[in-house]
Amino acid sequence: MQFCDECGSMMHTEGNTWVCRSCGNEERRDSQAEAAMALQDGQQDDGAPAVADATRDSTETMREPCPADDCDSDRADYEMIPKPGGSYEVRLFTCVECGHKWRES
Incomplete structure (x- = not known):
């Protein structure tokens, strides 16, 4: 997954280019950087994140x-x-x- 350096939005691939659909920024794809990205199969699920309880310590x-x-x-x-x-x-x-x-x- 690639994020736009200009606006921070998620970028999408179009041929050999990463394109930001929010601001139009374009970047050339780098096959070495893409190979280093973790695939979903290789990611670890740590469960649901802890949710802050707004009723605690709110005195x-x-x-x-x-x-x-x-x-x-x-x-x-x-x-x-x-x-x-x-x-x-x-x-x-x-x-x-x-x-x-x-x-x-």
């Missing part, structure tokens, strides 16, 4: 009084979690001082 801090009786903190980390099967989200709070957790929907 923010805000001014919110802690409801714990023995805590005077007015700062809490929070994260928004989609409610299963629902059309709204739940805000989960964690006090930055005592670690008390509570939710608001």
Whole structure:
């Protein structure tokens, strides 16, 4: 597979030339470089790539009084979690001082 040096699009062969269908750039084919390209049979399948979970480590801090009786903190980390099967989200709070957790929907 050859990619265009001008725009980065995948190039296609036309005779002895690689042609970019996006920008029209043309390059002569190099048989030695093409022989070094890996064929699909020689490639290794490592499985599906890992997908980032947007709900993890996405906390923010805000001014919110802690409801714990023995805590005077007015700062809490929070994260928004989609409610299963629902059309709204739940805000989960964690006090930055005592670690008390509570939710608001």
